[in-house]
Amino acid sequence: MTISALSSAASPRARRVDAVIGIALAVAIVGGWAAVHVLAVFAVDWAVAPPWLAAALIAVQTWLCVGLFIVAHDCMHGSLAPGRPAVNRTFGRLALGLYAAFSYDRLLPKHHLHHRRSGTAEDPDFCPDAPDAFAPWFLRFFLQYYGWREFGVMAAAMTLYILVTGAAVGAILAFYALPAVLSAVQLFYFGTYRPHRIADAAPFADRHNARSDAFPPLISLFTCFHFGYHHEHHIAPATPWWRLPAAHRALRRQSAAAHPAEAT
Secondary structure: OOHHHHOOOOOHHHHHHHHHHHHHHHHHHHHHHHHHHHHHHHHOOOOOOOHHHHHHHHHHHHHHHHHHHHHHHHHHOOOOOOOOHHHHHHHHHHHHHHHHOOOHHHHHHHHHHHHHOOOOOOOOOOOOOOOOOHHHHHHHHHHHHOOHHHHHHHHHHHHHHHHHHOOOHHHHHHHHHHHHHHHHHHHHHHHHHHHHOOOOOOOOOOOOOOOOOOOOHHHHHHHHOOOOOHHHHHHOOOOOHHHHHHHHHHHHHHHHHHOHHHHO
């Protein structure tokens, strides 16, 4: 099977199966995020709980925040529920709203511009002035998507949330705000900086200006929900995140068949 064949299900039945899997995984990620949030903010007595528990919950919630963004990302490509645009919009808006009060409708055109102009000055995810420097690139990336609107909406929502539920401000900062910030760094590093950086790295294979990590699937899952298989994503952007390991294997087989001398 080629990578293009994995990008979307061909038959209506296969598309329905993909939609069921995509929705089930999205519900699991959103539900997991909500469960950890409720546990950490409301159920644990942090006056007596061991510090390792707080660190573990922050780490898990950071990873689940990455998952929220990846769910929304698949929605942007229509791959969470193929052929069901309303379902994709609903899950995309919910996931980004929970993540950091982002506007799905504002991010959508920017993300598609990234795909059309990847690695160029027109790419909103790229930093042409510092294509190999982490800090200035991350700052530019962050400010592309997080502004006063997002800050104001999130501040208002969190204030109302604290007033209604009585949640402790310290718990909200530790188990909501901190994982969101850490996940932004994780998403940027594994999903943007590593795939698209230029300095001292292998040349890009094609016009997509993207490369993939060689991580095994389990590590790939924990780093960025397989988004490190980034070249495959740019070749076939309608491939859902859970199919990217198969796309990675397919691309490697295609490359080995095209260049047998290099594979031996």
